[in-house]
Amino acid sequence: MIAIRVYKASLRTISFLCKPERLRLYSTVPDQDAPDMERTHDYNFDLAVLGGGSGGLACAKEAAKHGAKVVVFDFVQPTPQKTTWGLGGTCLNVGCIPKKLMHTASIYGELAEDAQNYGWNLTKDSHDWDRMVGNVQNHIKSQNWKIRVDLREKNVTYYNEYATFVDKHTVKSVNKRGSERTVTADKFVLAMGGRPNYPDVPGAKEYAITSDDIFSLKYHPGKTLCVGASYISLECAGFLNGLGIDTTVMVRSILLRGFDKDCSEKIGEYMEQCGVKFLRPCVPNKIECVKEPTDTSPPELRVSFTHNGEEKSDVFNTVLFAIGRKPLTDKINPEAIGLKFDPNGKIPVTEEELTNVDNVYAIGDLLNAPELTPLAIQSGRLLAKRLYAGSKILTDYVNVPTTVFTPLEYGSVGLSEDAAIAKYGEENIEVYHTKHTPTEQVVREASPLEGYNYAKLICNRADNERVVGLHYLGPNAGEITGGFGLGLIMGATKSDFDRLVGIHPTSSEVFTTMNITRRSGQSIDVEDC
DSSP states (O other): OHHHHHHHHHHHHHHHHTSHHHHGGGOOSOSSOOSOOOOOOOSSEEEEEEOOSHHHHHHHHHHHHTTOOEEEEOOOOOOTTOOOOOTTHHHHHHSHHHHHHHHHHHHHHHHHHHHGGGTOOOOOOOOOHHHHHHHHHHHHHHHHHHHHHHHHHTTEEEEOSEEEEEETTEEEEEOTTOOEEEEEEEEEEEOOOEEEOOOSOTTHHHHOBOHHHHTTOSSOOOSEEEEOOSHHHHHHHHHHHHTTOOEEEEOSSOSSTTSOHHHHHHHHHHHHHTTOEEEOSEEEEEEEEEEOOOSSSOOEEEEEEEETTEEEEEEESEEEEOSOEEESOTTSOGGGTTOOOOTTSOOOOOTTOBOSSTTEEEOGGGSSSOOOHHHHHHHHHHHHHHHHSOOOOOOOSSSOOEEEOSSSOEEEEEOOHHHHHHHHOGGGEEEEEEEOOOGGGTTOSSOTTTTTOEEEEEEEGGGTTEEEEEEEESTTHHHHHHHHHHHHHTTOBHHHHHHSOOOTTOSGGGGGTOOOBGGGTOOOOOOOO
């Protein structure tokens, strides 16, 4: 009887889903055109977006909102380890979202230890990698589906196909079965983003992984080597170490190139305090497989490297390369339209994101700009509004808040200290800075965080001490930096920060009480209230 009831229930479900009005949810081609918009061309679409990541999707939906007929092409080429993913781009599938979730997982382990000092009798058991990965991937897949439904509801056509240019108004696309289609459009937006680089090292592509693979890794990574000093490398090393995994970072030269040096070095020192090992300066030479992986266990990989001029080797279970990313500009047949790009593969554009081709625009990680999801979303939306809603607002690529989710979180907005000095002159730069101890950490018996929580404001003395850079090391860096970012956009000065009444006891209030400058030479150790 139970089986019969289940069978009947299944038939009712299938009947429900197969009704015409329900079937529309499972297609990504709208039944009708977008709302009426005066058209001056005979192309299939007003706008074609190449790339289904955050920026491309934001641009496509905004354009459709204002009456444009829009199509999005997106197709993920598998990694050398055959990893692939769904619609939504790097951020959702193999970037910001899974990274933040795994960073949070490591924080929970740290909090379990801290909780004992607050009276909780908790024990920190071993971490379940498979369970965490399963839950993270379930969330991602649910978002992949929601995006497809959202595109349909907003009258955006979506093709899971790889598109390349035939001419400046035409692309040819191919799906995973090899079927082709030709589509024409009045305008194009390039938003393909980028993929991780592999070094020219024997065994790198055969045995190593990148951030494209780590978040869906089907086995526990075991002893891990993270190669690179980028924020991606340090973030991955941070959460892996926090999950109890033996982790080493191989660094060629400096940490977090392009970020504030002061803060970058403090992050490295703190991570060493937490147990992350650093090989510096060091470069890999060869990777060999000592033991093949199974469905449930990692391989054993012998890595040969040069460390401080000496040839050495060690065995790791997982080698993760995070040595930069390459924009996908050479995969779309750019020669067919005469598209120009810089030696680094990035596309030079005008302040309105227009390339050298008069109907082709580019946004996101394809530009010589910060590679940040919110920035890509913002530029995509503003571009669509300029093209189809008469807007004149341009994207601000300077005052962009960002956070590096290392164990010691780092938030910044505006210029680094070195960049500020280069732009305004050392004599015109005043740096206010301080250390701080978050209240929630004061009952710890011993904390590696002590002495590393840090904040500074970089001010232009020649412009009424306008704040041109804000930097913060400590918990909740994203929330703190995101809020103060508005002040920098509006031209806040040091006196504006002084007039602000901070919320006590929080870490953010340190920005309202800073009074020690670097040039004064005074100690920045502060007493707790």
